[in-house]
Amino acid sequence: MGTDNIFSGEMTEKQKAFREEYKSNIASWYSGWGHLLSIYVPGVAIIYFCLRQINAPTWFEIGVVLPILVIFNFNEWWIHKNAMHRPVKGMGGALMPVFHRHVHQHHQYFTSRRMTYDTNREWRIVLFPPYALLLFVLVTLPIAAIVGYVWSSNAGYIVMLSTPLYYLNYETFHLCCHVKENWFVRYCPLINTIRRHHAAHHSQPIMMERNMNLTYPITDWYMNTSDLERGLLGHLFNGYDTRYVKSEYQNDQGTELQHSTQN
Ligand SMILES: [Zn+2]
Numbered sequence: 439m440g441t442d443n444i445f446s447g448e449m450t451e452k453q454k455a456f457r458e459e460y461k462s463n464i465a466s467w468y469s470g471w472g473h474l475l476s477i478y479v480p481g482v483a484i485i486y487f488c489l490r491q492i493n494a495p496t497w498f499e500i501g502v503v504l505p506i507l508v509i510f511n512f513n514e515w516w517i518h519k520n521a522m523h524r525p526v527k528g529m530g531g532a533l534m535p536v537f538h539r540h541v542h543q544h545h546q547y548f549t550s551r552r553m554t555y556d557t558n559r560e561w562r563i564v565l566f567p568p569y570a571l572l573l574f575v576l577v578t579l580p581i582a583a584i585v586g587y588v589w590s591s592n593a594g595y596i597v598m599l600s601t602p603l604y605y606l607n608y609e610t611f612h613l614c615c616h617v618k619e620n621w622f623v624r625y626c627p628l629i630n631t632i633r634r635h636h637a638a639h640h641s642q643p644i645m646m647e648r649n650m651n652l653t654y655p656i657t658d659w660y661m662n663t664s665d666l667e668r669g670l671l672g673h674l675f676n677g678y679d680t681r682y683v684k685s686e687y688q689n690d691q692g693t694e695l696q697h698s699t700q701n
């Protein structure tokens with residue numbers, strides 16, 4: 439009862455005005471599905487291409503995805519915390535649009551109370567621009583080539599496919615954080631966890647320092663930047679549970695969620 443509109447609560451006047459302004463500025467030719475496919479089609483194509491090159495991999499070679507998962511999880515946390523939430527003025531200001539887009543747009547558009555969008559044209563403010571995948575793939579290429587050269591071509595291709603795989607995982611999970619409540623996102627393990635985790639991150643008072651992971655809250659747990667007080671497994675499978683929200687954050691997302699679930 440009363441949980442149908444969880445994460446779709448009241449908007450502030452400022453948020454309403456920002457949304458109208460943002461939507462009116464989306465180019466008429468923009469297509470949400472086009473944007474989504476411009477990320478997923480090349481991503482899946484690279485994964486498919488790499489899989490085709492892998493021949494009888496050993497368990498040791500397959501196992502390389504585990505340390506990669508941890509490294510990527512740390513990268514996601516670090517980039518979100520240090521480039522998306524802080525103005526990095528170096529590198530000719532190349533990262534400033536990332537900061538602006540995230541803090542001044544994404545975080546104005548979605549607040550912990552109103553995390554959801556209404557139409558897929560609003561994917562414009564959820565998904566990264568298509569060149570982000572290209573950039574991540576280009577950074578991975580030399581590393582995959584070195585691994586392929588010094589270890590085995592199987593391991594090199596596994597490293598290579600990990601980047602689009604993790605990136606698509608990120609885009610899918612983040613999109614799931616901003617869709618309206620439904621059976622799948624509520625009950626799918628890991629996705630329900632990141633939905634609450636990210637909604638708490640969208641709470642303005644704590645957004646600069648808490649809940650920086652967008653897929654699995656592993657680094658938030660390890661670096662103690664989570665709003666929860668629980669172990670790693672508890673963090674991963676927390677779902678919508680607000681019982682473990684640290685007392686100092688109860689007034690933020692925790693309280694809102696409890697109100698929503700009691701209604
Ligand atoms: Zn978000």
Ligand SMILES: [Zn+2]
Binds near residue numbers: 518645
């Ligand atoms: Zn953020």
